[in-house]
Amino acid sequence: MNISIKRKDQGDHRFLVAVSGEIDVFTAPELQKGLLPLTEIRGGTLILDLNETRYMDSTALGVIVAALKSASRHQCSFSVTGMTPRIQRLFEITGLMELLKRVQTSRGVAND
Amino acid sequence: METQEDESQLSEYRTLLAHYISQKDQKLPTEESEHLRRQLHACGILPEDLLGLHIEALKGAGIFSESAMMRSLNFLMKMMSGYSKAYREHQELKDWQKQLDTELDIASALQKTLLDGKVPACSFADIGAISEPAKRMSGDYYRIVNDGKRLVVTIADIVGKGIPAAMCMSMIKYAMDSLPENSQGAPSYILSLLNRVVERNVDTNMFITMFYGVYDPETGIFSNSSAGHEPGFYYSAREDRFMDLEARGLSLGLAREAEYKEYARRIYSGDMIFLLTDGVTEIRKDHDFIEREQIVALIRRWMHLPAAEIVKQVMRALKKMQDFSLQDDFTFIAIKF
Incomplete structure (x- = not known):
């Protein structure tokens, strides 16, 4: 399984991370390595772009949970875009969607 | 592409082998031969394929005496050095894997219980x-x-x-x-x-x-x-x-x-x-x-x-x-x- 992680620095501590390929038990550590340091930027903004992600298993969800928790600890805004309906369903069932909303809401209030 | 690479390896092997046989002091032209040996091992050549390469190189190498044959075998032995170490490492890995396997079996049985x-x-x-x-x-x-x-x-x-x-x-x-x-x-x-x-x-x-x-x-x-x-x-x-x-x-x-x-x-x-x-x-x-x-x-x-x-x-x-x-x-x- 292959995965490609592209990082785009949009300036002002704002990063876009686009993942293409399949995130599974073998590729998840690579994503974690690419994602976690960016969640530790206090006051930063991180967007995870899943437009080109074909498949995610539960290990990938684990990486996103770790990123979410870290972002929340470091007051870094974290959001996910480009979910396929299948991934969106996975997020909704596991409660990750609610957690994402919580992190964004608390950050939104703090930010605006 | 691969055959081209094979050809060039064969010709390099042949040249070095001929050079080695013709020498009296039985010393390898070290740098080139070591380079070739590394190259061959790096591309994962199997011992039997190396032997095949040697046999190919022998053809037309003008080996007419026992001592020339002995020198060619010496050359082969030098080219093959490193295999025994790789073999030992392989055995060690196999033993280690066996040990991990046993531990996993125990863990798996424990989990079932x-x-x-x-x-x-x-x-x-x-x-x-x-x-x-x-x-x-x-x-x-x-x-x-x-x-x-x-x-x-x-x-x-x-x-x-x-x-x-x-x-x-x-x-x-x-x-x-x-x-x-x-x-x-x-x-x-x-x-x-x-x-x-x-x-x-x-x-x-x-x-x-x-x-x-x-x-x-x-x-x-x-x-x-x-x-x-x-x-x-x-x-x-x-x-x-x-x-x-x-x-x-x-x-x-x-x-x-x-x-x-x-x-x-x-x-x-x-x-x-x-x-x-x-x-x-x-x-x-x-x-x-x-x-x-x-x-x-x-x-x-x-x-x-x-x-x-x-x-x-x-x-x-x-x-x-x-x-x-x-x-x-x-x-x-x-x-x-």
């Missing part, structure tokens, strides 16, 4: 359960208890696979065992308790999805809560219809404080409940996923059988769809009322 997997005798329901790990260790957990008054069913999926998931599973098992005996706890209460245990004790990139259901045969009510678990199916015999056993809630370990909603439904004779882990709904069929409707169709095909048979047949069919190898741990429970 822990998981127990017994289905209790039940006068008011026919129950079947099946659970198979994708590898040797499983991250799935289920527990079915009939305490005489209520039937309690738990099914859980630990994020991730293999050993870390299996270790987490043991923790969940002990957390559940330490719940007060005959705990009359409502599903929502039990899940919020477990959530705190998991949140405190697992790594930040781990979480657990769990479905917890309780059936009271006196009232005929099945109540349940879910912590992010893949919805099961409810079959209504009166309507001859399958419905999602929809329940929402945060997976265990996502947030310190989580509240779980409780759902209840009246169960009638002939109704059925099916619970599963996402291994079941994530199974791929020709690079695609199996839709929930397909699983319902499979259940429908065998639902006239005893529960233990239903789970076996559905499992067999799903495994067949992905060429008999599981991508994810897989657990499936059927309860016929």
Whole structure:
């Protein structure tokens, strides 16, 4: 399984991370390595772009949970875009969607 | 491309061999030969292929004396140096792998004992359960208890696979065992308790999805809560219809404080409940996923059988769809009322 992680620095501590390929038990550590340091930027903004992600298993969800928790600890805004309906369903069932909303809401209030 | 490379290696080998044979002092022109040796070994040449290369190079090398032959064999021996070290390393790795294998076998057997997997005798329901790990260790957990008054069913999926998931599973098992005996706890209460245990004790990139259901045969009510678990199916015999056993809630370990909603439904004779882990709904069929409707169709095909048979047949069919190898741990429970 292959995965490609592209990082785009949009300036002002704002990063876009686009993942293409399949995130599974073998590729998840690579994503974690690419994602976690960016969640530790206090006051930063991180967007995870899943437009080109074909498949995610539960290990990938684990990486996103770790990123979410870290972002929340470091007051870094974290959001996910480009979910396929299948991934969106996975997020909704596991409660990750609610957690994402919580992190964004608390950050939104703090930010605006 | 490859043949071109082979050709150039052969010609280089031939040149160096000829040079070596013609020399009296039997010293290799070290730099070039060492370079070639490294090159050959780096491209993973097998000893027998190296021997083949040597035989090829011998052709037309003008070996007419015993001493020339001896020198050519010496050359071969030098080219082959390094293989014995690689062989020793290979043996060591094999031994190590064997040791790991044994340890995994023990761990896997221990996990099977822990998981127990017994289905209790039940006068008011026919129950079947099946659970198979994708590898040797499983991250799935289920527990079915009939305490005489209520039937309690738990099914859980630990994020991730293999050993870390299996270790987490043991923790969940002990957390559940330490719940007060005959705990009359409502599903929502039990899940919020477990959530705190998991949140405190697992790594930040781990979480657990769990479905917890309780059936009271006196009232005929099945109540349940879910912590992010893949919805099961409810079959209504009166309507001859399958419905999602929809329940929402945060997976265990996502947030310190989580509240779980409780759902209840009246169960009638002939109704059925099916619970599963996402291994079941994530199974791929020709690079695609199996839709929930397909699983319902499979259940429908065998639902006239005893529960233990239903789970076996559905499992067999799903495994067949992905060429008999599981991508994810897989657990499936059927309860016929």
